[in-house]
Amino acid sequence: MIRVKDIPIATRWTMATNVLTRLVVALGYEPVSGTKVPSFRNSMFSAMSREIRAIADRYGMPRENASDLVQTLGAISVILFGPEFETRYIEGFPDEAVIRLTGCAMFREERMRDVTHHQVSSICQAYVEHAIQGLNPGYTITVTKARCRGDPYCEMVIGRKE
Helix, strand or coil, X not given: CCCHHHCCHHHHHHHHHHHHHHHHHHHHCCCCCCCXXXXXXXXXXXXXXXXXXXXXXXXXXXXXXXHHXXXXXXXXXXXXXXXXXXXXXXXXXXXXXXXXXXXXXXXXXXXXXXXXXXXXXXHHHHHHHHHHHHHCCCEEEEEXXXXXXXXXXXXXXXXXXX
């Protein structure tokens, strides 16, 4: 019989992040009518944002300004969804920060049999918006480019709320 300790730690992490990613996509999918965010999705991502804030608190992750937030969001996304969310392009200034991803744990063609590109985009948007809200409610995030919408990479801009 195989035991957990017989599976390499890196493999366990990969399995856990794959399951979490699929779970978030599956649970995050709820038909959207107009611009209203479905209540189940909103409550699920609100709960996730509280846990994200707890992780940041526990490990003293910075989140005072946009530059801090982009680093912390990147680190927490890798922790939750795996190394596909790791990026080498992060540009951060106190009032505005940009992150670009060429890989995405939520959007992989081989996994997208039952979920449309629009659904993935909506779920991703909900995740990053709630994550930033949980980390620092004085900031917002805008997805300006998305692989699931046909762009060659994902790009998100974090800035102060107006």
